[in-house]
Amino acid sequence: MIRDLGLHLALIAVLFVLGLTLPDYHQGNMARILVLATYAVGYNVLFGYTGLLSLGHAMFFAAGMYGLGLVMQHGGWSPVPAFIAGLVSAALLSVIVAVLALRTVGVAFMIVTLMFSQSAFLTILYFGTWTRGDEGFVIPQAARQVAGLDLTDPVTRYMAALALFSVALLLVLWLVRRQEGAVLIGIRENEERTRMLGYNVLSHKILAVVMSGTLSGAAGAGYALLFGYVGATFASVQYSIFPLLWVLLGGAGTTIGPLVGAVFMFYLIDYSSGLTNAYMLIAGVVLVLLTLFARAGIMGEVRKRWAPWLP
Template structure:
């Protein structure tokens, strides 16, 4: 079997496994799986930029927040239906990503990281400034009756999961297709040696710009879905910690791997839950585990599996 076919079969198997796992889980873990899938879309988008293109951003919370507020504000203040609000939220994040990319990509390396962090902080402070509409750190709750699309009520657990599942499966397969495409190969070439890629005649800036926009759109779709599914929109989701989380998820799961974001998100989610049961200093316990994993599995969980046993994994 060709490596491309193996990869497709594996990823379709993972998607089928998630669908089969959900009915077997207790109610609590069913809810957790839904959250993990929504956040894994966010991590998948971040992986496009960091894992495949080699651009380290500390500002992705602004795209997640743009998707969430792009959905939530029109629903709350204008009575916009959920479906067009979801599309609008994703479009807001992609548009913001394009604007940020046009400016931030004039820099490189550490400067790019700092510029994205500054833009993200500006977006966070903007949310706090317009408290009259955004309710600042307190946030606001979306009415249950408004969270419906084509008769589907997103306040019910099963509808939430299967919609999150469909969105994640789409994101996963799109990323797999992109990684195998010419565009994906150029992104990897930029990550490995940007100057050589430019010398070969590729438009490096154009490819990096598109990578930022795609990554921002994924993050925005995740933020919009989170607000729609769980009915809450708040400034916390646009803060610095939500820029650090996707970086940790991708590093833990394996940067530059298709399944790494899902594995890293699930690992981090349950690590923090487990540590909370042990002590109030749960972030200290989680931090120690993360440091050990980073030291002894530098390529991440899926990255180590690829390096040691399954070299054909994308």
């Protein structure tokens, strides 16, 4: 446990130094990546550790985003209470989804989560008077101030994104090193055997969905607060697929994998788009090759080949 904690604190320290030394362009990119990696960390709890494949996680991201954005836009709330409202919105939605969706298994669970997510997306469009639908709305710069800190300042924004990611990362590390985390992994590997050992499988699955959804909602609220935009695009299907790709690329069931996957995919598309208009073809070929020759993902292969102790 000490070694694991030391590794994660060292990673956070490296990210902190990068925030002070990176050029403006990469500093802005990394701030965005850290928030999206928080989203992937939440998704990894459900998919990587529990083995439940969700195709509707964008609804949790959007719940946090709109939970914060709407009360700031229409209620004049300050950022901290609004962020808590975003967390509560995502947590409540995740409880509802857990209770209903976990009545199904396998492919049915995937379809049900996708249906819930599409319902959330259509709800945002239906209440366009408040949400501004596809157009979305901007949170004014003057409203994005916390305790005298201007969250629109690049360095402050980066550090806030790092703080959000760090809390999510350490929380998941704490979970997977506890008995509850071992039970989640047991459910992923062999659900029936876990049930035969006397563990309440349903309650642990509910825990996984709620924790995953709340962390994803925290990422959504953080994105809205730090980048000042709330829009229905973030509730669409593509934002349910993105965290799946990041987790698969970085290594499902590894605590650091979601960050590695998000960084890899972001810069793969960024650099290939500077080479050709067919950048998605390059990205697709690289992703296929990585899937074929590193099936466990980047950090999954590192764990399998050189560091089996990695959480």
